[in-house]
Structure formats: C-alpha cells, structure tokens
Amino acid sequence: MSQASAAELCTLLVRDIYGEVSSKVTSILLERGRLPLGQICQHTQLPSKTVKQTLVVLIQQHLVVHFTHIEGGSPVTYYECNWAQAYELLHAGRIIRVTEERFGSDGALIASNMLQLGHARVSDFLAAYGISTKKARKARDAESTAAIEADAPITSVETLKEVMMNMLKERFLVEVKQHHMQSKTDVENNVRAELVQKLRKNHTSELKLMKEVNSLVKAKLKEMEIGDVSEKSGLKRKAASAGGRAKKRKKVSIYDEEEEELDWEIDENLVLRINHEKFRVIFRNQELVSLAEQRLGKATAQVYGEFLKRIEPKIFRCRDNVGEEEETDDDDKPQKTIKLSCLELSRNFNRDINLEGSIALPPKEVKAKARKRSYEDSDDDMTIRNGSSKPNGKSRHGSNESDGESEEEDEWAEEDGDMDPDAAEKRKRMTLIKQHLMLLAEDSYRFLTNEGNRGMGEWSVNYKELGKTMRNLELEKIVEERFESTGTRLLRIIKDKGKLDEKQIANIALLKQNQIRAVLSGLHECGHIELQEVPKALPPQATRCYFLWFFDEQRANSLLLSDVYKAMSRNIQRAMVEKEKRKHLIEKSERSDVKANYEEYMTKNEKRELEIWRSREERLLAQLMRLDRIVMILRDY
Amino acid sequence: MSRGGFGRGRGGFSGAGRGGPFSNDDLKPDYSVTELFPPQAPPVQSALSKEERLMVARWRGQREKVHNGPMYTVMGRKRGMEDPFNDIARYSAKYRKVERRAPKLDARPYVAEFFPAELYATLGIDEKTASTKTKTLLISALDTLNPLDELADADEDAAAAAAEAGEKKDADAEDAAEEDEEEDHFSDDEDDDYNAERYFESEGEVEDYGDDGDDGGDYY
Structure with a gap:
C-alpha cells in the first residue's frame, strides 16, 4: 500500500543525491528485499565491481544494512535497504538549520560534513579538518575581508572538538555501533539467541523461558536503539599532560582556561553519526510551538518553546511511549512522565523573550499589582537590603494562590533575602511565565498537563x-x-x-x-x-x-501517507524533468571556465533562464519540505 | 416541491410518457458534450517563508556538496546510445565538470568493522598494509556555506524580496510565451563552433541564432 510509493520516493531521493547507479541498487533492494551480492548483480545487470563500490557508498551512508550468515559452511552476506534512512536524506536541510541555530556555523559545518560522510571516526574527522581548513583559511586571507573574520567559524581543532563534544552531549551526534549496520530483525534474532543460550539452564519449561526471553529482548533492543544516555558517554578523561597536546594547547591560548575546567574531552576513537531520532524530536517541538503560536499567540508560544527545550534532553525518541506493545504495561508509565516546574523553567529562561504586557490581567489583579508596586517602591527607597520580600510574599498570599505555593514562596524569600529590583523583576517574570503555562494547559489542545503544585506548579507534555x-x-x-x-x-x-x-x-x-x-x-x-x-x-x-x-484512524492515516509519498515522488520527478529540459544550460554554467568569468560568458537570456530554473526548483523543493512536514506528523509524531 | 410537480405531471399528461414529471419545470437539459477534463484552477502554492527558503538553500547546498564529492555517480551511456550531435569531442569538454561512473572510494579512511568482509577488497583494506592510516577524510571547507548566507542576507530586506517576486512572475509569464523557442534553444543551439543539427533545421532561424552563437563563441 504505502510501501510501493514509499519505495519509489526513496529511490528517487537516492537518485537525486547519490546518482543513478546507487538508486538502481537501492530500488532493486527495495523491490526484492534482502539479497546477496550475486543476485544484486544479476537483477541490476551491473558488473560486480560497480555493485560492490556502490554498496560501500550505501553502507557508509547507512542506506543499506547488511548481515552475514553462515550458510552451508560458508559465510553469505545479505544486503537490505534501510528505507527510513533513505527518507532521512530529505531532512538534511532541516538538520543543518537546527544545528546552525543551536551551535552556530561551527555546528552546521560539522552536521553538514557528518551527513556527507555518513559516519566517521572522530580522530579522522579532526585530522581532515586540519588540512582542509588550511586551504580554506588561505583562501580567506587572500580575500582579506575583515567583515568575514567576525563570524569566521572555526578557528582551531580545539574549538571543533569542543563543539563536537557539545553536540555529542546534546545527542545531536551519536556513536555508531555494530548493530546499527544490521537490520532490525537480524539484531533481534541475535539478541534472542544469545539470551536463550544464557538462560536455558535456569528454566525447565520452554514456555517460561520464552516469556522471560521475550521481555528481556524488548528491553535490550530498546536500550540498544537509544544507546548510552549517561552524561559522560563517549567522553574520556583528559590525559594529564601529553607532550604533543600541551604544545598544541599553547598555540591556542584563548581556549586554555575553558579546556582545563572541562576536564573531559571527546574520545577520539569514537565513530559518530548524526542522530536522526533526536532531530525528529526537535522538529516535533518546533511543530508544536508553531501550533501554539496559531492558537495562543507569539509570547505564549515562546514560553512553550522554552519549556519544550528544557525537557528535550530527556526525550530520546518521538514515539518512545507510543509503541504498540508498551500500551499493555501501563504500570511503568507514570514514572516516565517528564515534569518540569515553573521555577526550574524560569531559572534559565531566555532573557530576550519579552513577556511584558503579553497577557491582559483582569482588572482586580491589576489593582493588587499596583499596590504591590507601590510597596516595593517605598521599600526600595528606604532599604534595599531586606525590603520588599515579606510584604510581597504577603500580598501574594492575599491574592489566593494555591497552598502548595506558600512553601515555595518561603523558599524563594530565603533564597534571595535581599530583594532588589532585579529580584522583583525576576518574580514578576515568573508569575507571567506561570500564567502562560496555565494558558497552555487550559487550551483545548492540552499543550501541557498540570502535574502538581511543587515549584509554582509542575507541568508535563503528553506527546x-x-x-x-x-x-x-x-x-x-x-x-x-x-x-x-x-x-x-x-x-x-x-x-x-x-x-x-x-x-x-x-x-x-x-x-x-x-x-x-x-x-x-x-x-x-x-x-x-x-x-x-x-x-x-x-x-x-x-x-x-x-x-x-x-x-478508522489508522487506515485513513496510512492511506493519506501513501498519497503524500506519491505526491512527493511526483514533485521530485517534476524537478528532474525541468532540469532535463535545461540540461545543456546547466552544464554550461557548471563548466569551470564559465564559472570563472560568469558575467562575460553567459548571455542575458541564459542568465535569466537559469534564474527561472533556480526559483522554480526552489519552489518545488519548498513544496517537498511542506509535504515532508505532513509525513512527519502522520508517521513520526 | 418535487412531489407537487410529480402529481401535476401525472394529472395533466396522462399517457404522455416518461417526460411527464418534468414537463412544467423550466429545466433545460444541456446536451452539449461535456469536456473530459474541464478547466480547473490549480491550487497555488503560498509564498515561501524566510525559514523555508533558508532550509531549501541548505538542502540544495548539501546536495551540491554530495554531487561534488566522491560518492556521486552517474550511469555511463551504453555503447551505441551516443548522441551523434551532442556527444562529439569538443574543446570545451576540458572545462566540463567531471562526473564519476564509479565512486572514488580510496579517498578516505573507513571503519572496517562496519563493512562485510567481502567488501574489504573494494575498500582497499588489506590486513598487512598500514597505508590506510595516511588517508584523510575529505571535508568541505566553510566557504561553501557562505553563498547561502548571502541568500539569507538578500532575504532580509523585504523590499528586495518583493521585487524579486515580481520579477519572477514576469519571468514566468515570458517563459510561458517562449516555450517552444526555448526548446530549440537548449537542445540544438549549443555555443559551439560547428553545430551539425542546425544545418538540417529550417534556414530562416539559423540567422537569428547565429548572433547568439557569436556572442558566446568568442571565448573559445
């Protein structure tokens, strides 16, 4: 049903990005399922050398997974297309954008390169960086424009390393393990066989054994899929002072202090790749924020965005608690709800977000506020030291807030005994944040769920x-x-x-x-x-x-999904046709001599035609991205 | 309403046949042939937001990088399938972007354990040679990101964007007008010294395009 159209889309995507040969191999694998090398050659009618080379490319990009069996005494390797990964090719633009926002252009550079490379060992990556930047920097020096220098991204290997470490911590990058290169069924079979062998002694009845193995397999698979989530995963303690490194560090003195504080560094033996799961979580958050913006306005959406950002590190996958099987064991679900209190949220709330006047207060409270303000002002005049905290607290009590908060109030009072205008500002901000959170919870879409009153109210998100x-x-x-x-x-x-x-x-x-x-x-x-x-x-x-x-929701969704896949395929095909029409022109514009003096060699007509093509392609691609958004909503969220 | 009509019809024209019920209505059936595909306004895409344009630019940039990288391959043309007019050897081929028939695999180091053993030879990994160490990854430099930033800057002034949009519309309109002209333009009229196909074309047009050819022809 949706399989065929998804397969078509993936083939087209691979073709668009990795070329015709790769797409041919992919399409055969998608069409026929897992195949050994010989049969791939047979079906694609390509020489085995080409197929081998293509398979290397596809495996490197995680588009093809493989598994080696022992069959009849000799190992046979089967290849299988990982179509979900092929679909992810479409997300490259989004991924680079998000990393750009979070980590600046350094992050974008790393993400873009990682996407190109598929996976790479950290040491290799860093070594390559040393070489290719030298060239890049020389080129830049030759241009010698001061303006670029301001946002000149990465200046040293050390910085690169640091950004990479941060990306690893945020799980933008994850370690690649052997099981990532194998298909899910194979991994599961492996795990199962292992467990059965291990547990066989303890059980006499086959039924009980199977039951235990099944539950263990599920847990193990999930653990493998999510990977190591501990804080220091993939990092290692810095060597105290290795001669070569110390020298290197002297050269980049700016980063010296930070480095010593951190004390941890990225393990250079690690093999990393982009973590698509994580990005999907981020995309979902973006989608939710834009939905909130439509419903409740900009300021509230911004608060929501901050909230989601704070709980984001704890969410590893989009459909983590949506899985079909997991609905049965409800008992461990309540523990899983990720809560965040208003207090915690306001602690590192982005200062650039202006909440002032974002919510019109009911007239009564405005009065109370006004009074409060007057208190504060007088206090400020007399003593800034121990001034407004008490009366402020009281006035809050007066304006009947729930009981649970009173403790929190006291806590706050203790925390900043000296209530200067700064603190008052902070508190006012916190109240505002809380109001926004309440708005989000009260909306009929239930953007948030109230989980209790600790820390000025705790909230969770029911994804x-x-x-x-x-x-x-x-x-x-x-x-x-x-x-x-x-x-x-x-x-x-x-x-x-x-x-x-x-x-x-x-x-x-x-x-x-x-x-x-x-x-x-x-x-x-x-x-x-x-x-x-x-x-x-x-x-x-x-x-x-x-x-x-x-x-029937599921059926309706899957049918719609298949429609959308088909629309996306047509979109790509259209772009290809349009490109084919202008093949010669595009070829000309890509010639090295034409590139060197573009203005001179291209006629006016040609330039215009190229411009038309570019704008058309842009619109087609934008449409593709919009459809991709729908796919993500229907399939992933 | 309809029931009333029905009754009246029956009463008035008893035995008038099947046309009865409708005889008094002012229905005038349309006997003309209906079009198989009646004209329908296609849905129009709403304008792209800045974020979308940036995203598309990034995606395109990424694709461009992959195309320039060692992984992108095109299918070689089969023998006998060459285009006799366009596939002749030209001087300008020297400048043409080289497209790979097979991926360039020896350019970078691999993590051998992630590949099946039967592909090791293809990867260039031998148990004995330690030469793999010397290989380095090919990382695209930062400069390639910059053109996209320019796009972002250009995007920022709304005025420019609006102007661009207007231009686009114009261009599209013109484009529609010269659809067929375009065809000739790109399939045959390459800027080369000798265009064999032009010889076979209608003579009238040759002169027109001759100018064009001269424009570009100088640089050879």
Missing part, C-alpha cells in the same frame, strides 16, 4: 495526545481542501459518533441525504472514511443491508 491532535488537524485540513466545509463536518460527526447510517448522518448534519451522499462517497474514495455493510436478514442481499459509515 501522544498532542501527536494525535496534530494528525487529526492535518487530516481535517486536507479534507477541508478537498471537500470544503461539508466534508469536514461529516468527518467530524462520524468521528464523534462512531458508526452511522446515512440517514442518521443527514439528521445530525442538518443536511439532506442527497446533499451528503456525494460527499460521503467522495470521502470514501479518498480513503478518509470506511463503509461497512450489515445484513438485516440471513441471506445477505445488497438491498436489505445497513450501510454504516465509520472512521
């Missing part, structure tokens, strides 16, 4: 529900586009009421039956709703049947 909401919204948007408001209305009714007869739907929708019939069948055709027939009497006849419309 599962929010994901569902987003999926629903996306589906409704598409239905609205296709069938206008009638379609959405009918869809909502069916969703709300369950299985319904056409007549009942017409009654509820306050429309005539013949008005809704076409829309309903249209919805059915697009796969948004389903039809079930229930015979009235035993020999089932079409005339004597109830026809009940119903909504």
Whole structure:
C-alpha cells in the first residue's frame, strides 16, 4: 500500500543525491528485499565491481544494512535497504538549520560534513579538518575581508572538538555501533539467541523461558536503539599532560582556561553519526510551538518553546511511549512522565523573550499589582537590603494562590533575602511565565498537563495526545481542501459518533441525504472514511443491508501517507524533468571556465533562464519540505 | 416541491410518457458534450517563508556538496546510445565538470568493522598494509556555506524580496510565451563552433541564432 510509493520516493531521493547507479541498487533492494551480492548483480545487470563500490557508498551512508550468515559452511552476506534512512536524506536541510541555530556555523559545518560522510571516526574527522581548513583559511586571507573574520567559524581543532563534544552531549551526534549496520530483525534474532543460550539452564519449561526471553529482548533492543544516555558517554578523561597536546594547547591560548575546567574531552576513537531520532524530536517541538503560536499567540508560544527545550534532553525518541506493545504495561508509565516546574523553567529562561504586557490581567489583579508596586517602591527607597520580600510574599498570599505555593514562596524569600529590583523583576517574570503555562494547559489542545503544585506548579507534555491532535488537524485540513466545509463536518460527526447510517448522518448534519451522499462517497474514495455493510436478514442481499459509515484512524492515516509519498515522488520527478529540459544550460554554467568569468560568458537570456530554473526548483523543493512536514506528523509524531 | 410537480405531471399528461414529471419545470437539459477534463484552477502554492527558503538553500547546498564529492555517480551511456550531435569531442569538454561512473572510494579512511568482509577488497583494506592510516577524510571547507548566507542576507530586506517576486512572475509569464523557442534553444543551439543539427533545421532561424552563437563563441 504505502510501501510501493514509499519505495519509489526513496529511490528517487537516492537518485537525486547519490546518482543513478546507487538508486538502481537501492530500488532493486527495495523491490526484492534482502539479497546477496550475486543476485544484486544479476537483477541490476551491473558488473560486480560497480555493485560492490556502490554498496560501500550505501553502507557508509547507512542506506543499506547488511548481515552475514553462515550458510552451508560458508559465510553469505545479505544486503537490505534501510528505507527510513533513505527518507532521512530529505531532512538534511532541516538538520543543518537546527544545528546552525543551536551551535552556530561551527555546528552546521560539522552536521553538514557528518551527513556527507555518513559516519566517521572522530580522530579522522579532526585530522581532515586540519588540512582542509588550511586551504580554506588561505583562501580567506587572500580575500582579506575583515567583515568575514567576525563570524569566521572555526578557528582551531580545539574549538571543533569542543563543539563536537557539545553536540555529542546534546545527542545531536551519536556513536555508531555494530548493530546499527544490521537490520532490525537480524539484531533481534541475535539478541534472542544469545539470551536463550544464557538462560536455558535456569528454566525447565520452554514456555517460561520464552516469556522471560521475550521481555528481556524488548528491553535490550530498546536500550540498544537509544544507546548510552549517561552524561559522560563517549567522553574520556583528559590525559594529564601529553607532550604533543600541551604544545598544541599553547598555540591556542584563548581556549586554555575553558579546556582545563572541562576536564573531559571527546574520545577520539569514537565513530559518530548524526542522530536522526533526536532531530525528529526537535522538529516535533518546533511543530508544536508553531501550533501554539496559531492558537495562543507569539509570547505564549515562546514560553512553550522554552519549556519544550528544557525537557528535550530527556526525550530520546518521538514515539518512545507510543509503541504498540508498551500500551499493555501501563504500570511503568507514570514514572516516565517528564515534569518540569515553573521555577526550574524560569531559572534559565531566555532573557530576550519579552513577556511584558503579553497577557491582559483582569482588572482586580491589576489593582493588587499596583499596590504591590507601590510597596516595593517605598521599600526600595528606604532599604534595599531586606525590603520588599515579606510584604510581597504577603500580598501574594492575599491574592489566593494555591497552598502548595506558600512553601515555595518561603523558599524563594530565603533564597534571595535581599530583594532588589532585579529580584522583583525576576518574580514578576515568573508569575507571567506561570500564567502562560496555565494558558497552555487550559487550551483545548492540552499543550501541557498540570502535574502538581511543587515549584509554582509542575507541568508535563503528553506527546501522544498532542501527536494525535496534530494528525487529526492535518487530516481535517486536507479534507477541508478537498471537500470544503461539508466534508469536514461529516468527518467530524462520524468521528464523534462512531458508526452511522446515512440517514442518521443527514439528521445530525442538518443536511439532506442527497446533499451528503456525494460527499460521503467522495470521502470514501479518498480513503478518509470506511463503509461497512450489515445484513438485516440471513441471506445477505445488497438491498436489505445497513450501510454504516465509520472512521478508522489508522487506515485513513496510512492511506493519506501513501498519497503524500506519491505526491512527493511526483514533485521530485517534476524537478528532474525541468532540469532535463535545461540540461545543456546547466552544464554550461557548471563548466569551470564559465564559472570563472560568469558575467562575460553567459548571455542575458541564459542568465535569466537559469534564474527561472533556480526559483522554480526552489519552489518545488519548498513544496517537498511542506509535504515532508505532513509525513512527519502522520508517521513520526 | 418535487412531489407537487410529480402529481401535476401525472394529472395533466396522462399517457404522455416518461417526460411527464418534468414537463412544467423550466429545466433545460444541456446536451452539449461535456469536456473530459474541464478547466480547473490549480491550487497555488503560498509564498515561501524566510525559514523555508533558508532550509531549501541548505538542502540544495548539501546536495551540491554530495554531487561534488566522491560518492556521486552517474550511469555511463551504453555503447551505441551516443548522441551523434551532442556527444562529439569538443574543446570545451576540458572545462566540463567531471562526473564519476564509479565512486572514488580510496579517498578516505573507513571503519572496517562496519563493512562485510567481502567488501574489504573494494575498500582497499588489506590486513598487512598500514597505508590506510595516511588517508584523510575529505571535508568541505566553510566557504561553501557562505553563498547561502548571502541568500539569507538578500532575504532580509523585504523590499528586495518583493521585487524579486515580481520579477519572477514576469519571468514566468515570458517563459510561458517562449516555450517552444526555448526548446530549440537548449537542445540544438549549443555555443559551439560547428553545430551539425542546425544545418538540417529550417534556414530562416539559423540567422537569428547565429548572433547568439557569436556572442558566446568568442571565448573559445
């Protein structure tokens, strides 16, 4: 169903990025499943040398996984396409953008290179850096523009290392292990076999053994997938003073102090790659923030963004607690909820976000506030030392806030006994933040869930529900586009009421039956709703049947997903056709002599035509990214 | 309403056949042939936001880098499939971007344990030679990121963007107008010293394009 269109899309993506030969191998692997080398050659009709080389490229990029069995005494290696990874090729732009925002252009450089390289050993990466930058810097010196120097990204290997370490800490990069290069089933079989062998002695009954093994396998697989999450994973203690290193450090004196403080450094033997899971979490957060912005306005969305950013390090995967199996064991779920209190949030809240006046206070509280202000002012005049903390606290108590907070209030009072205007400002800010958080919790989309009153209220995010909401919204948007408001209305009714007869739907929708019939069948055709027939009497006849419309979320989503994949494929194909039309022109513009003196060699017409092509491609790609957003919502969140 | 019509029809024209019920209505059936694909306004993409443009620029940049890197390969043309007009050897081929038929694998070090044993020979890994140590990764320098930043800067002034948008529209309109002209322009009229296909084309156009050719032809 969605398989075929997804496979087509992945083939096209690989073709667009890694060229025709790679895409041919990929498409064969997608079409036929896992194959040994000989059969790949046979199906692709390529010489085995080429296939081998291509496989190296694909394995390096994690697009193909492999596994070696012992079959009939000799090892046979099977290759399989990892289509999810192929889809991730589409995210390169997003990933680089996000790292750019978080880690500046240094981070973007690392991310971009890591994406190009697939995976790389840290030492190799650093060594390569030394060489390629020398050239780059020379080039820059030749240009000798002072302006560029200001944001000249990486100045030394040390800085590079540091940025890399931070990226590793934030899990933007993760270590590659052997099991990443194998397909999931193989990994699972391996783990299972190992466990069975280990546990066999303890059990007499096969059933019990299997039960235990099954539960252990699940846990182990999850652990393997997420990887080492401890703080210091992938880092090692710095060597006290190795001769060569010390020399190096002297050269870059600026970073000396920081380095010594850190005391940890990245393990150079590590093999790293981009952690796509992590980026998906970040994309989801972005999506949620933009949704909040539509619903509740900019300031609240910003607060929400900060909140999500704070809990982000604790979330490793998007569908961590959404997995099908895990719904059964509910008991360990409550522990998993990740909470964050308002107090903690406000501690390192971004100062650039202006919350002043973002929420209109009800008139009563404004008065109370005004009074408070006057207190503070007078206190400030007299003694800044131990002034406003007490009265301020009291006035807060007066304006009936919940009891749990009173302790927190005291805590606060102790913490900054000297309540200078700065602290008062901080407190005011905190109240504002809390109000925003409450707004988010009270919204019908339930952006946040209240978890208690500790630290001025604790909050958590129910990603599962929010994901569902987003999926629903996306589906409704598409239905609205296709069938206008009638379609959405009918869809909502069916969703709300369950299985319904056409007549009942017409009654509820306050429309005539013949008005809704076409829309309903249209919805059915697009796969948004389903039809079930229930015979009235035993020999089932079409005339004597109830026809009940119903909504099956999973099916509707998967059908829609396949549609979107197809649209994306067409989009890429269109771009390819457009490119083919201008093949000669593009070739010319890429010639080295033309590049050197572009203005002179390109005619006006050609330049214009190239400009048209570029803007067209941009629009097509932007559309691709928009579709990608829908895919992520439907599939990943 | 319809029921009333039905009754009346029956009463008035008993035995008038099946046209009865509709006889009094002012329905005028349209017997003209309906179009198979009636014109429909295609949905129009909304304008790109700045963030989107940046993202696309980054993606394109990344793709460009991969294309220039050692991993990108194109299929070689089969023997006998050459285009007799465009595949002739030219001086300008010297400048043309080189496209690989096979990936350049010996350029970088690999983490051998992640590859199956049967590919080791392809990777250039032998148990004995320690030459792999000397290889270095190929990392694209920072300069390649810069052009994209320029795009961002250009994007920042809204005025420029608006102007650009307007231009685009114009360009598109013009483009639609010269659709067929474009065809000739790119398939045959390469700027080369001798364009064989042009000889076979209608004579009238040769002169027109001759100018164009001269413009570009000087630099050889």
